[in-house]
Structures are given as structure tokens and as C-alpha cells.
Amino acid sequence: MSKRKRRSFTTEFKHEAACLVVDQGYTYPEACRSLDLTPTALRCWVKQLREERGGVTPKSKAMTPEQKRIQELEMRVNRLEREKAILKKATALLMSDELERTHL
Secondary structure: OOOOOOOOOHHHHHHHHHHHHOOOOOOOOHHHHHHOOOOHHHHHHHHHHHHHHHOOEEEEOOOHHHHHHHHHHHHHHHHHHHHHHHHHHHHEEEEEEEHHHHOO
């Protein structure tokens, strides 16, 4: 009994594979045979593609350009919020130091 090696796929490949089912009318078995995929993987990708097109931002890497952009913007917002919190703390620290020096 040979064990199948776990393969990894790019988000572009996943998107194209899911589009075969969603947009081009392939059945799951047809798409799986043509791309040498397991049905489980393809079903996950199709589900994710349908959800993304419905406006749901995935927890994993996005497939659609719109959801990719949303993920990039969410990461940027998170980084900016962390930077803002750091600056707020630094400002408070500098202000307290300044107050101590003026009262000496």
C-alpha cells in the first residue's frame, strides 16, 4: 500500500480548480481526475470560493482578488493600531518625564 505524499498548492491553483466546478460546470469527479486531486481538497476550495464571492473573508489565504485586498487592508489596520498604541504609551511616558522635570 503506497502512501500518497502530501502536496501543497498555490492559492492561484486552488482558485482555478474551484472555478472548474463553480464557473465551468465540471463535476467534482471530473475536476478531481483532470487535476489529480482528492475530492476533500476540492470541496474545501469550492466552499471557500463560494463563501469569498458571498463576501466572507476567509481565515486562510484568500483566493479572490477582492478578499486578498481585504486581508491586506486588515493586516495594515492591525499594524497601524499597534503602532498607534505604542506611540500613545511613548507620548504618555514623555509627558510624565516632562512634568517631573518642570516640578523639580
